[in-house]
Amino acid sequence: MPKNKTAAAEQTSAAPLVRTEPIQERSAARIDALLDAAAAVVDEIGFDRLTTAMVADRAEASIGTVYRYFPDRIVLLQALRDRAIERYRQAIVERVTGETPETWVEAVGSAIDAFVGMFRTEPGFRIIRFADAERGPVNRDEPPRVGFFALRFADILAAEYTLPDDEALTFHLEIVVELVDALINRAFLIDMAGDERFIAEARTVVREYLETRYPAAA
Incomplete structure (x- = not known):
């Protein structure tokens, strides 16, 4: 040739x-x-x-x-939910690595700050129940992904701070996800800017809940 x-x-x-x-x-x-x-x-x-x-x-x-x-619209809504959840996970990493909190309490506070920030800046985020997204798969063909965020956040807290790397930490963070999701959703239910009373209570409830389980690390 x-x-x-x-x-x-x-x-x-x-x-x-x-x-x-x-x-x-x-x-x-x-x-x-x-x-x-x-x-x-x-x-x-x-x-x-x-x-x-x-x-x-x-x-x-x-x-x-x-x-x-x-x-169809269901697939569209699922994709919107997944994109918002992924952006929230990225926001968590950026805050924790960028702000370098000195304690795990401050790190958890940064996670709550990021969650509130998503409600205020991410279009469509208010319709997403974060805990529901963490509890189950997108469709019936997918395996369950219960506690995915809690597991990843537990890895961060165990690696960066003095919290134990075990199943108990993941479980306690699953509880935190449920608490924060409920209280922050309530904060934005009526007030588009977020009712600061509920946001403040979310921080207090989470901190006190975790401090009773990890007092030496607080």
């Missing part, structure tokens, strides 16, 4: 690989845009009235584009 034909063949075979990354990036951007639109609609009218047509209209996309990524 002549040299120039070999080069042309190599370029042809390589072309799909070269285009893969931009295509993936465009798909990710479309998905984010659709989820942003869904979050905006949810904040306005609630998740129970959300339709894929509303999302398409808000995102200025065709209904076919919505169905390409989300076959």
Whole structure:
């Protein structure tokens, strides 16, 4: 085969690989845009009235584009929930590593701060019951993921502070997730900025609950 034909063949075979990354990036951007639109609609009218047509209209996309990524509204809401939960986990890591709390009490406080921050800044986050997301799978085909956040946070606290790395710590942090989720959701139920009384009580309840179990480390 002549040299120039070999080069042309190599370029042809390589072309799909070269285009893969931009295509993936465009798909990710479309998905984010659709989820942003869904979050905006949810904040306005609630998740129970959300339709894929509303999302398409808000995102200025065709209904076919919505169905390409989300076959129905349930899958769309699940994706919105999962994105919000992942962003919260990232916010926790950023706060704990960025602020470098001196004690585990301050680290837990940073986690609560991040949770409150998500309510105030992340569109659509208010409709998500964080504890529910932690308790069960997205759909019936997935294995349970009970206590996933508690397990990861226990790893951080055990590694950075003097708390024991055992199942008891994970269990106690599961209790914390339930308490914080209930109280912070209540804080934003009526007050869009968050009722500071409930937020303050959430901090107090969590601190006192953990200090009774880990007094030497407090």
